[in-house]
Structure formats: structure tokens, C-alpha cells
Amino acid sequence: MPISRLSTLSDNFARTLRTLLAFDASQDASIERATADILLHVQEQGDQAVLEYTQRFDRVSATSLAALEIERGEWLAALDALPAAQRKALETAAERVRAYHAHQRAETWTYTEADGTVLGQKITPLDRVGLYVPGGKAAYPSSVLMNAIPAKVAGVSEVIMVTPTPDGIRNPMVLAAAAIGGVDRVWGIGGAQAVGALAYGTQTLSPVDKIVGPGNAYVAAAKRRVFGTVGIDMIAGPSEILIICDGTTPADWIAMDLFSQAEHDEMAQAILLSPNASYLDEVQAAIARLLPSMPRADIIRSSLANRGALILVQSLDEACAIANDIAPEHLEISTENPEIWAEKIRHAGAIFLGRYSSEALGDYCAGPNHVLPTSRTARFSSPLGVYDFQKRSSLIHVSKAGAQTLGQVAATLAHGEGLQAHAASAEYRLNSTESIS
Numbered sequence: 540m541p542i543s544r545l546s547t548l549s550d551n552f553a554r555t556l557r558t559l560l561a562f563d564a565s566q567d568a569s570i571e572r573a574t575a576d577i578l579l580h581v582q583e584q585g586d587q588a589v590l591e592y593t594q595r596f597d598r599v600s601a602t603s604l605a606a607l608e609i610e611r612g613e614w615l616a617a618l619d620a621l622p623a624a625q626r627k628a629l630e631t632a633a634e635r636v637r638a639y640h641a642h643q644r645a646e647t648w649t650y651t652e653a654d655g656t657v658l659g660q661k662i663t664p665l666d667r668v669g670l671y672v673p674g675g676k677a678a679y680p681s682s683v684l685m686n687a688i689p690a691k692v693a694g695v696s697e698v699i700m701v702t703p704t705p706d707g708i709r710n711p712m713v714l715a716a717a718a719i720g721g722v723d724r725v726w727g728i729g730g731a732q733a734v735g736a737l738a739y740g741t742q743t744l745s746p747v748d749k750i751v752g753p754g755n756a757y758v759a760a761a762k763r764r765v766f767g768t769v770g771i772d773m774i775a776g777p778s779e780i781l782i783i784c785d786g787t788t789p790a791d792w793i794a795m796d797l798f799s800q801a802e803h804d805e806m807a808q809a810i811l812l813s814p815n816a817s818y819l820d821e822v823q824a825a826i827a828r829l830l831p832s833m834p835r836a837d838i839i840r841s842s843l844a845n846r847g848a849l850i851l852v853q854s855l856d857e858a859c860a861i862a863n864d865i866a867p868e869h870l871e872i873s874t875e876n877p878e879i880w881a882e883k884i885r886h887a888g889a890i891f892l893g894r895y896s897s898e899a900l901g902d903y904c905a906g907p908n909h910v911l912p913t914s915r916t917a918r919f920s921s922p923l924g925v926y927d928f929q930k931r932s933s934l935i936h937v938s939k940a941g942a943q944t945l946g947q948v949a950a951t952l953a954h955g956e957g958l959q960a961h962a963a964s965a966e967y968r969l970n971s972t973e974s975i976s
């Protein structure tokens with residue numbers, strides 16, 4: 540099974556690791572060109588461009604964009620028809636995701652100074668957001684919940700979901716999840732054209748204020764490009780898993796954890812760090828043995844061959860340092876006393892502690908969000924959360940007494956900046972004889 544074996548002791552380790560990580564799919568030149576082209580056409584031609592790209596990439600035969608809206612009746616019917624076990628699992632996951640995200644809700648706050656001046660921060664939910672739910676190579680009902688629930692917990696009034704329907708096939712579990720998650724409208728469109736439609740609006744689809752959600756390299760590149768016209772949450776591209784293992788977790792478990800992210804996409808990245816060379820041999824053997832039975836073996840094989848690695852480290856301390864450099868989307872710490880190592884981790888989208896916390900549980904139902912920063916952006920980005928759907932406005936209510944002290948400070952600074960109107964605006968209120976409060 541071709542997967543790179545690296546050792547931190549080899550001379551070229553740092554360079555090899557960089558090459559392995561360097562590939563940022565959303566920056567790939569051909570993907571960038573194609574995405575720019577698609578966005579331009581959507582901006583210029585609206586509905587017609589979205590329709591044509593959807594026909595081309597998703598092989599959908601609709602003749603108007605309006606025909607690609609999936610009506611609420613269809614989601615409710617999908618929910619009703621869902622096998623009981625699937626419905627229960629979706630509802631359980633939704634409940635856990637809601638409970639977790641309720642902790643993130645920020646509230647408006649104020650405080651009052653001695654002279655009666657009130658300062659604070661007002662929290663307002665966004666008006667209208669677009670959720671991108673991927674659907675090219677797999678259907679993601681779980682991503683519907685992960686996107687929609689924090690938006691609704693934040694109080695967003697209009698939640699518009701887009702998701703591709705390859706060959707025109709509408710996934711019933713995705714539609715049922717839209718009903719459970721409280722989505723307002725659903726469109727069967729995907730890729731860069733869907734991001735463009737949400738950002739610029741078309742004749743049929745009104746623009747949104749912010750686009751959130753994960754997607755493939757085209758989606759990630761499109762989100763990067765429309766940022767500024769709309770807000771975006773982060774770059775959540777092809778999935779990544781980094782595992783630190785002390786060598787005592789069953790090798791099959793770790794092999795399957797690597798597969799679990801590799802199976803998303805040929806561009807997904809799965810890496811194992813261990814100080815135990817014979818354990819890396821065991822995991823490699825487990826990969827070779829288990830892979831042929833996986834339905835998505837081809838995707839897993841490409842992902843592991845192109846972007847995967849089993850890396851021999853000198854110590855778990857060194858593994859933590861490498862993890863911080865990689866800043867993975869998901870980090871599993873599969874060791875004794877994982878808390879000790881977790882304390883040393885500064886950059887990771889989500890940290891899974893202990894041998895029983897498989898990353899797959901976080902993907903579906905642990906509660907925290909599975910929309911996470913990829914491509915090393917965990918150095919500065921956070922998981923999708925309620926905070927992505929809330930914005931803050933500063934509140935400033937200066938009392939008459941406060942205007943006397945603040946007015947002097949402001950006027951002095953304004954004169955220093957040579958901005959006389961600013962100074963005068965503050966000074967008018969000094970020792971004012973006006974009786975207004």
C-alpha cells in the first residue's frame with residue numbers, strides 16, 4: 540500500500556513534510572482559474588449561468604433555476620418517509636448539536652461608569668445567510684445540522700441552503716435534516732456557481748449576507764473570492780486528520796480513523812505520528828488488509844498515496860510540536876493521559892482526546908461543530924459556531940458629565956491629528972449651557 544513513511548531524523552524531513560502539506564487545494568492555479576471564470580459568468584448572467592454550470596457539472600436536466608428550488612413539502616415528505624432509526628439518529632444528533640451550541644450564544648452587555656456614561660456591545664443576528672452543504676462525492680445530512688443549528692440558535696431569520704444534487708438525485712436524509720435543522724429554503728445547486736449565486740444574487744435567488752459551510756476545492760476557492768461582497772466563515776476545504784498515537788491503540792482502529800477522513804476526497808489528508816516504529820508497521824499492515832473491503836477504496840487509496848504519511852517521531856513532545864506546525868482540522872490524541880499532550884496543542888480545529896474519541900463521533904453527534912478550518916488555517920480560525928451568525932455593534936451613551944472629561948481628551952487628540960472638526964465637535968459639548976440631557 541503506497542503511503543509515505545517518514546522519520547523526523549531524516550535529513551530532508553522538514554522539506555518533505557512541507558511538500559506534503561504545501562498543496563493548498565483552494566490555491567491550485569487551474570482550480571483558481573476555473574472558479575474565477577464561473578463566478579464572473581454568474582455575476583454577469585445570473586440564473587442562466589448557474590443553470591448551465593449545474594447541468595454541466597451535476598448532470599441535472601432542469602430548464603430554469605426556479606425548478607432547482609426544493610420545496611418545503613418535499614423535505615417534510617422526506618422526513619416522514621425516513622426509516623425510524625435514521626430519523627431518530629438525526630434528531631439525537633440535532634439535539635446534541637443544539638445543546639452544545641447554546642453555550643456559545645453571546646448576549647448584549649453594558650456597564651455604567653461613575654459619571655453615568657453607559658458603554659456596551661449589542662449583539663444582533665445576521666439577517667440572511669447561505670449554507671453550503673457539500674454533495675458531490677457524498678451526501679452530508681450531518682453538515683446540514685452543523686450549519687443550520689448554530690444559525691438558528693443565533694436567531695438568523697432567513698437560512699438559505701444550497702447543495703448539489705448530482706444526476707438530479709435529491710438525497711432524502713439531507714432534505715429531512717433541512718426540516719429538522721430549521722432551514723428556510725433549499726436549492727439543489729452546488730460548486731462555485733452556487734457560491735456565486737448566493738454572493739451576487741441572480742434573477743431568482745436574492746443575495747445573502749454571509750456564506751458558511753465546507754466544500755471541495757472549487758467551493759473553498761469561490762468563498763475566498765466572494766469574501767468582501769459577503770462574509771464567509773473560514774476556509775473549510777478537503778478534510779484532514781492528524782493522529783498522535785503512543786502505539787498502544789489497536790492498529791485497526793487507527794487505520795480506520797485515517798480512512799474515515801481519506802474517504803471524503805482524493806485531496807483529503809490523513810497523517811499518523813508515533814514514536815513507535817513497529818507500531819507504524821502494524822498500522823501500515825492494517826491499512827493494506829482493511830482497504831480492499833472499503834466501498835470507497837479508490838478515493839482512500841489516492842488520498843493516502845498523495846497526501847497521507849506515517850511519521851516516526853522521537854517523542855510525543857516532538858509529535859505535539861509537529862501537530863502545532865501542521866495545525867490540522869482534526870487532531871486525535873490516542874495515548875495514555877491525553878490531557879497532558881492536549882495542553883501542548885495550540886493549533887487544531889478540533890482535539891479528540893483518548894482512544895475512544897474517534898473523530899467520526901465528532902463528525903456526527905458529539906455536539907461540537909464539524910465545520911472546521913483546514914489547510915493550516917486553524918492557526919487563526921475557529922470551528923463554525925453561533926458567533927459566526929451574530930455580529931456586534933458598540934454602544935456608547937455619554938452622560939453630560941462624561942462629555943466634559945472625554946471631550947477634553949478627544950479634543951486634545953483631535954488637535955494633535957490636525958482634525959479641527961473632530962476637536963470642535965467634542966468642545967461644543969464642554970461646559971455646555973444647554974439644558975438637554
Ligand SMILES: NC(=O)c1ccc[n+]([C@@H]2O[C@H](COP(=O)([O-])OP(=O)(O)OC[C@H]3O[C@@H](n4cnc5c(N)ncnc54)[C@H](O)[C@@H]3O)[C@@H](O)[C@H]2O)c1
Nearest residue numbers: 673674675676703729730753754755777778803804910911
Ligand atoms: N472541513 C469541513 O468541515 C468539511 C465537512 C464536510 C465535508 N468536507 C469536505 O467537503 C468536500 C466535499 O466535496 P464534494 O466534491 O463531495 O462536494 P461539493 O459539494 O463540495 O462539490 C461538488 C461541486 O463541485 C463542483 N465541481 C466538481 N468538479 C468540478 C470541475 N471540474 N470544475 C468546476 N466545478 C466542479 C460541481 O459544481 C459540484 O456541484 C470534501 O473535500 C470533504 O472533505 C469538509
Ligand SMILES: N[C@H](CO)Cc1c[nH]c[nH+]1
Nearest residue numbers: 679681682778779902909
Ligand atoms: N469530516 C468532515 C469534516 O471534515 C465532516 C463529515 C460529515 N460527514 C462525515 N464527515
Ligand SMILES: [Zn+2]
Nearest residue numbers: 778799800902
Ligand atoms: Zn468526516
